Each structure stands twice: as C-alpha cells, then as structure tokens.
Amino acid sequence: MTDTTANGAAGSQPDSGPMLAADGTPLKVSLARALRRQKLRALMLIAPLLLFIVITFLAPIGDMLFRSVENNIVPETLPRTVVALEQWDPESGEAPGEAVFEALQADLLIAAEKKIHTRLGSRLNYETPGISSLFRKSGRRVDDMEQGPYKPQFLKIDEDWGDVEIWRTIKRYSGAYTAGYFLASVDMEYGADGPQLKPEDERIYLTLLWRTILLSTVITVSCILLGYPVAFLLANLPLRTSNVLMILVLLPFWTSLLVRTSSWIVLLQQQGVINDTLVTLGLVGDGGRLELMHNEVGTIVAMTHILLPFMILPLYSVMKTISPSYVRAAKSLGANDWTAFWRIYFPNTVPGIGAGAVLVFILAIGYYITPELVGGTSGIFISNRIAYHISSSLNWGLAAALGVVLLALILVFYWLYDRIVGVDNVKFGG
Amino acid sequence: MKSIKLLTTTATAAVLFAGAAQAEETMTIVSWGGAYSASQQAAYHDPYMEMNPDVKIINDESSAEAVAKLRAMDEAGNVTWDVVDVVASDAIRLCDEGLAMEIDPDEHLAPAPDGTPASEDFGDLLVSDCFIPQIVYSTTFGYRTDVAAWNGNEPSSVCDVFDLEAFPGKRSLEKRPINNVEWALICDGVDPGEVYDVLGTDEGVDRALAKLDTIKDDVIWWSAGAETPQRLADGEVVIGSTYNGRLFSVIEEQDQPVKMLWDWQVFDLDGWIIPAGLSEERKARALDYVYFATDTQRLADQAKYISYGPARQSSAPLVGQHAELGIDMAPHMPTDPENAKTTLLYNYEFWADNRDDIDAKWQAWLAQ
Numbered sequence: 001m002t003d004t005t006a007n008g009a010a011g012s013q014p015d016s017g018p019m020l021a022a023d024g025t026p027l028k029v030s031l032a033r034a035l036r037r038q039k040l041r042a043l044m045l046i047a048p049l050l051l052f053i054v055i056t057f058l059a060p061i062g063d064m065l066f067r068s069v070e071n072n073i074v075p076e077t078l079p080r081t082v083v084a085l086e087q088w089d090p091e092s093g094e095a096p097g098e099a100v101f102e103a104l105q106a107d108l109l110i111a112a113e114k115k116i117h118t119r120l121g122s123r124l125n126y127e128t129p130g131i132s133s134l135f136r137k138s139g140r141r142v143d144d145m146e147q148g149p150y151k152p153q154f155l156k157i158d159e160d161w162g163d164v165e166i167w168r169t170i171k172r173y174s175g176a177y178t179a180g181y182f183l184a185s186v187d188m189e190y191g192a193d194g195p196q197l198k199p200e201d202e203r204i205y206l207t208l209l210w211r212t213i214l215l216s217t218v219i220t221v222s223c224i225l226l227g228y229p230v231a232f233l234l235a236n237l238p239l240r241t242s243n244v245l246m247i248l249v250l251l252p253f254w255t256s257l258l259v260r261t262s263s264w265i266v267l268l269q270q271q272g273v274i275n276d277t278l279v280t281l282g283l284v285g286d287g288g289r290l291e292l293m294h295n296e297v298g299t300i301v302a303m304t305h306i307l308l309p310f311m312i313l314p315l316y317s318v319m320k321t322i323s324p325s326y327v328r329a330a331k332s333l334g335a336n337d338w339t340a341f342w343r344i345y346f347p348n349t350v351p352g353i354g355a356g357a358v359l360v361f362i363l364a365i366g367y368y369i370t371p372e373l374v375g376g377t378s379g380i381f382i383s384n385r386i387a388y389h390i391s392s393s394l395n396w397g398l399a400a401a402l403g404v405v406l407l408a409l410i411l412v413f414y415w416l417y418d419r420i421v422g423v424d425n426v427k428f429g430g
Numbered sequence: 431m432k433s434i435k436l437l438t439t440t441a442t443a444a445v446l447f448a449g450a451a452q453a454e455e456t457m458t459i460v461s462w463g464g465a466y467s468a469s470q471q472a473a474y475h476d477p478y479m480e481m482n483p484d485v486k487i488i489n490d491e492s493s494a495e496a497v498a499k500l501r502a503m504d505e506a507g508n509v510t511w512d513v514v515d516v517v518a519s520d521a522i523r524l525c526d527e528g529l530a531m532e533i534d535p536d537e538h539l540a541p542a543p544d545g546t547p548a549s550e551d552f553g554d555l556l557v558s559d560c561f562i563p564q565i566v567y568s569t570t571f572g573y574r575t576d577v578a579a580w581n582g583n584e585p586s587s588v589c590d591v592f593d594l595e596a597f598p599g600k601r602s603l604e605k606r607p608i609n610n611v612e613w614a615l616i617c618d619g620v621d622p623g624e625v626y627d628v629l630g631t632d633e634g635v636d637r638a639l640a641k642l643d644t645i646k647d648d649v650i651w652w653s654a655g656a657e658t659p660q661r662l663a664d665g666e667v668v669i670g671s672t673y674n675g676r677l678f679s680v681i682e683e684q685d686q687p688v689k690m691l692w693d694w695q696v697f698d699l700d701g702w703i704i705p706a707g708l709s710e711e712r713k714a715r716a717l718d719y720v721y722f723a724t725d726t727q728r729l730a731d732q733a734k735y736i737s738y739g740p741a742r743q744s745s746a747p748l749v750g751q752h753a754e755l756g757i758d759m760a761p762h763m764p765t766d767p768e769n770a771k772t773t774l775l776y777n778y779e780f781w782a783d784n785r786d787d788i789d790a791k792w793q794a795w796l797a798q
Contacts, residue, residue: 118526129787133779136526201636204794270600271665294650377605377651377796385793391498393786394523 065407068185068400071178074170077120078107082174090168095161101150105142112139126395127180128169134160181401205402208382209409215299215381216364222304223311223360224353230308231315231352235322253309261370264302268293268374294376302374307363311356318352355426358417362410382406456486457715461515463491464656465679469735470515472753474723481722485715496520500529500705509705512716518699521561522778530560530703531713538562538717540725542744551726551742555699557778562724563701563741565732568764568773569609570695572662572677573669575687580668588694589617591669592645602658602670605651607792608781609671609696611638612774616694622772626780635788639795651796662688674764678737682755682762692769698776699741739765 021030043050075082080103088096111117121135138157145153154161172190173180180190187203188195197203230249234242252260267273275289284290292298322345330340368383375381382402389399417423459475461467467489475487490511492499497520503509516524524530533539535556539548549556555563573585579598590597591613603610615625615634618641628634642649650667652658658672659680674695680686702724704716722728729740730748737759740746749759760766764773 115528119528122523122526125783126786129784131783132526133783200794202790202794204790204797207797269664269666372653391495393789394497394501394527395786 064396064400065404066400067397068181068404069177069179070397071173071180072176073120073123074173075176077111077116078104078170078174080104081107081170085167085171085174088167088171090164090171093164095164096167098149098151100167101154101161102148104154105145105148105150108135108139108142112142122394124169124173126393126398127173128165130160131166131169134158134166181397182404184398185401185405205382205385205405208380208385209405211296212365212381212383212406213409215296215303215379216361218300219303219307219364220357220361222300223308224357226304227308227311227315227356228349228353231312231319234312234316235319249309249312252305257306257369260306261302261373264298264305264374265293268298268301293374294379296375296379298374298376299371299379299381302370303364303367306370307360310359310363314355314359315349315352318349318355322348350421351426354417354421358414358426361413365406365410454486455484455715456488457512457712457719458488458490458510459513459515459719460490460492460496460511462493465736466675467491469732470723472735473732474719474728477728478719478722497523497527497529500524501527503705504529504707509707511705512708512712513719514703514705515564515700516703518557518561518563518701519776519778519781521701521703522558522782524703525558525560526782529706531706531708532559533562533704535562538721540721542726542742544744546744551744553743555741557699560703561699561701562703562720563699564724564729565700565738566697566741566765567700567738568674568692568695568697569604569671570674570677570764571669571671571691571693572658572680572688573691574662574665575689577668584689585669585691586693588613588691590691592617592641594645594648597669599648599668600661600666601645601649602652602661602667602672603649604671605653605796607638607788608776608785610642611635611788611792612696613694614638614641617641622694622774625774626777629780629788630784635791639791642795662686674762675736675738678762682752682757690769692764692771694772694774695764695769696774696776697764700738701741733759733763737762737764739763 018026018028021027023030081100084100084103085096088100108117111120117135117139118132121132121139124135125132138154138161141157151161160166183189183195185205187198187206189198190196230245234245234249236242237245265272269275270289270291272292274292275284278284279286279289292301326344326348327340330344331337335343365381366383368381368387371380372384372387375384383406386399386402386406389395389402414423459470461470471489475489479485479487493515496514496516500509500511500514503511521530525532535549535552536547539552539562541547542551552563555566557563571585571588571591575584577597577599580596583596585591585593585597591601611629612625615628615638616622618637620628620637629638650661652661652670652672655673655676658667658670659676661667662670663680663684663686669691674690677688677690681688681690702720704713704720708716724742726742726744727748729742730745730750732738733740733745733749734751734753740749746765749763751757752759761768764770
C-alpha cells in the first residue's frame, strides 16, 4: 500500500512496475544491496579500531559511570533483611521488630563467614556515620549468638541497633539502584519528605563546580590573549627565527607537568623569586609580600602556562595557511593596518581560536595536580574531590556521579559551542 | 645475511634472558619512597636478598594510593603486589574490604629473642587482624628558631600554634581534619581525655572548626609530608606539622634552623599487609619475608636510618646510632620519655566511622 503510494508520488506509471536492473532484480533493491555491501566493507576496515575503542575506552568508562547508580551490595549481602524490612515503617519512630532481627542474624552469619559484612559497613557508612564499626563489631560476635529472640542480643552488642536512623538508612538503600550518589554530587540528601539541600555547612560540590567553570574560563581567555601574539609571530617571522621560537614553545610542552608546577612554586611563593625581586626593587615592603599562590591566582598563572602550547599550536597551524595576499589586498583597497587585521586577518583565525579554546577549556576543567599543589583552598577544582573519593575515601559511587556531572557539563558546553560558533568552524591545521 | 645473524643472536639472547628471569623469583614490595624506602632497603631488603639469592625484590612507591590500587587490582583479578606498606587506618580499610589477608601474629611472626610471643611483643599495636606493625611515627610540629617577630620566645605548647599575637607568621597544617581538630579542641579547653566524645557531636566539630577559624587566614595547607619541611627551610612558614622523621631530616641531616615541638604529638602506626588472593607460592614467599623483616633485630635496625620507633617492645633497647651521622637515635624517637610527655594515639575506630562525615564539613569549611 505504502509502496504504491510512494511510487505514485514519485510520478512513475502505476502499471509499468518498478525499474529493473540488468539481472532482473528491481533497481532499487540492487542499488541498496550494493550500498550495503560497500558499507559493510567499510565497517570491516574500521572494525579493529572500533573494537579497540569499545573495549579499552568506552566499556571501562561505561562501567565506571554505572557505579554512580549501582547499589547491589545491600540487597546481595542482606537479602532476607531487605525483604523483612518492607513491612517496617520508619515513620513509626521505633526500631523494627524481632522478624527483621532474625533475618539480620541469618544474613550476617553468612556475610561474616564470607567476610563481606565489613564491606557493606563501609558502604553504608558513607550515608550514616557509625555503621562501619557497628557491622564490624556485630560480624565478629554474631557467631556466638544463642537461639532467638535476637533483638535483645543485637542491642547488647551495640545499642545503635535500636536507632531508627540506622534502619532508615538500610531501608532507603535496600534497592539494587540508588539516586543517592547523584543527590550527594549536587549537595543534596534524602530528607523527611524527599530530596532536599544539605545543611549549609556541608555544601561543597556546587561551589566547586561553579569555581571549576569560572577558573577554566579565565584560564582559556588568558591563553587566547597570551597565545595569539605568539602564534602570530611564529607564523609570520622568517623561518629561521620562527624555528627557534617554536622550540621555545615546544620545550616546556615536553617538560614534565610536575617539574613545571614545582618551578612555579619556586617563583610564586612568598619567599620566592618574584616576591624577592619586588622587595629588592622596593616596590613592596618586606612585610607586605604578595600572596601569589595557595589561592586562585596561583592556579590561574600555573595552568595558563601549562596549557598555553595547546592554544598556540592550533592557532599557529591555522595562521600559517592564511595567505598574506588577503591583507595586502585589503590594504591596497584602502584599509589601514587595524582594519586589515580586524576585518580580514582576524576572522580567518577564528577556527584556530575555537580549536584552541575547546582544547584548553576541556583540559582545564579536568585538571587536578596543578590546583592541588598551588591552589591552596580557594584554587582547587572539582577533580581534586573526585581524586579524593577515588583514592582516599574509596567512595567510588560518589566519584562516578561527580564524573557524570562533569561529563554532562562538558557536553552542554560543547553543544553551546556548536550553537554559537559551529563545530565545523574548528580547525586544527591546514 | 647480516640481519639474519643479528636476529638469531637477539632471539638466543632473549631465550637465555627469559630462562634466567624464571630462575629468579621476583617479589614486589610497595612502600612510600624517599628516605623511608631507603631505610627499608638497607634494613630489610638487602639482608633478605643476601640470605635468599634467588629472590629479587622490586620496589614500588605507591603506598599513598595503595587502597584504591589494590581495590582496582582485585576487581581486575590480577594482584601484582606481594607485600604492601600502609598506615594502620588504611590497613583497617583494606581488611574491611576483604583486600588484605588476615594474619595470626603468633603463627606468622617471629617471637622476641627471649621467647615472648609476637602477639605480646606488639601488644596493643595490632590494631587490625590484617595489620603487621612496623614503626611508630608521630605527627608533630617543627618551628624556625630565627623568627625576629617572636622577640626571642620559642613555642613550647601546641596551643602556641593558635596564638597569632605571641607567635605571628604563616603556619603549615595538613589539609584534612584528622589531628587538626583534636589539637583545636585541646587548645579550646577540652579535656584531652574527652576529645573524641566532644568530636562525636555536631557542636564539637563546629567548636573545633571555630577554633581553627581564628588562624585560617595564616594557614598554608599541605597534602604531602615533604611540603612542611620544604616550607620551613624556605622560610615560607614559621611553624608547621608533619611526620617526625621528616623534621629529623631537616634538623639533623640538612642542618636547618628548625626545632621540634613534641607537645601533643599524635602517634600513628605504619606496617605491612599482604594482599588477599595471592597464589600459595607467592603467599608463602610474602609471609617468609614479613617474618624476617619484622623480627626484633630488623625493626631495631631500621631506626639506624630514620627516626621512627620500632613497633616491638623488645626492639627498643637495641636502637643504636644513626648509620651515617653517628648520633644516638633514642632521643629522636617519638616514643622517648622526654618527647612523649603529652601524646595522643590516632583513634582508629572513631575515624573509620566519622571520617567521611567530618571530612564533608571540613571541606565545606575550607571552601568558605
């Protein structure tokens, strides 16, 4: 039905049938087959690379991001307790009854045997402090328990088992998936009636996120301002001079990140080279040495320097391709130096600025070593917290949620960038 | 022709080399790097390799990220480390996560020379089922002795760190709540015996942060142990906390105008764990190494190279002189009676429970 309508719409005669290829199959089918074969062949050619990327890049990232919602550990370690808790209402204001404790005893006995109860304890301790030692202590003694009733015996091990808060936490996190990590990553928590903002003295991630964006923007803009003239010189000086300059740009690029950051510490600290020079020159008094690091200034200065080559190189490769005759033509038509630059040369370099800005901004937003060393407390980024949760607090769920937020943020910026500048307008060279 | 010959030679060499590598057993030991690893190399690794010529010890300096890396290795099903040096709080976490092997001290560790079983010789320092104590170190303060603004006075109490009028200048403190909040409460008048009861409440944490608020503008925070000694040497700070061994090195080895302030030093432990899930062969080798490296003489030997106290009671009388400087090490030990008049012991259970919670408040406070 639809086929005939389509044919009719295409204007072919209804009674002559579809056009045939040489072997008698309809031309449309044969064409589609040939195209499909071609596409398959192309896919086969890139298959190894595709497979490699999926296995070594997409799959691990996906696995890591999945941890931001995964919560299997609770229902797997305490299967009976989770079922028994369904009957319990936290609003009753009383700890659950004997049935739940009986289930808990059975679960804990198996968990302690497998030595996984402490792992669950550390997981739940992220939500309510004290659960870690509660599980460690109870796991050690659950073996010696006598026949029920179990509730008094648990309360004897630790009276916290009678605390409604503890049970509320276990019940809230009894599902295989949780939104808790994402709530925490935007400074929220479960309250009496649904998600709410955390108390003011515990909010941190939104502040850090905002600071990360702000400082990364400042760093990107500084890189454009400092990198543009350098790239212009590189592209327009005679080859011999520009080669020397190019080496000066590349040399720091090849130097270790830590070495460059440490050099900035030597320069910027209060007893450092810059302050010493200023004091010697009499520009500042010995008591009034400037605070150039352990704050946002240190982060901006050091990171601008470190990321500068990522701005200069794309700018340079774009500028190199701009024919000098454009500017000459503009001048011959009566433009002065500034007009020729601003109206003719500059618009041609915008793709280079775009490429450099995207590179620098995305690199900056994920930095953490440099801010950690020179940023003090007001110059650190959200990545420093992600690193803390990965390597120190072991709260990988929260780290993954923060990572997702950061990734989503970058995608939003990329989309905005595409809307405003256009991704086609980005050039890394020639 | 020439290239074929070269190829065969390389291939033969490769086969021979592989054979040689197989005959030699390798063991990866993870530690902190720097002077600390050097002291372990001299006191433990070298003598062990001399006794067991077929074992080659490879050093890995990843202790700072050991917990996260061990977890990742465990999930990947390929643990490449044999023995890992961690602080006690990390050992407790690794044990909780099932990533470290449980140890029976009397079965796996050497008794003291007089026959005292290891469990008694280490005593209270066996803070976790998986932890094999090695040293006692402390986090304490060092200050510069040449600060003109102090008018010849020198700090004598940890509370002088909070006294900006008598002792002006920048301070270097660790960028985490542990230790700092305890010192803040003690200097705010809390009875030292009740510090953790107070810290267990929200008001207690607020009180500690309020005390720290009084010096916050003059604090430079550190996250690596080497930062305070460097800042003291540069004159960037006038007083700062760090590990006592680092201060020893600044004072005695580098001869900087710095002195120790032992008041309310916080004792902590460092030691070994053996990762869970090793093959029987590797486990036997790791246990053999640990048995050797934590006996009475070996622990006393390490103190020749670095000023940390041996974790065994039986090692204390054997502590001698520094291997190069030739000075007596005993007065530089955090456990020396002269230094240990007022001390705190890191409260492992409290911090295992409350670390995440207090850290959230701490970070929010820092960011203000």
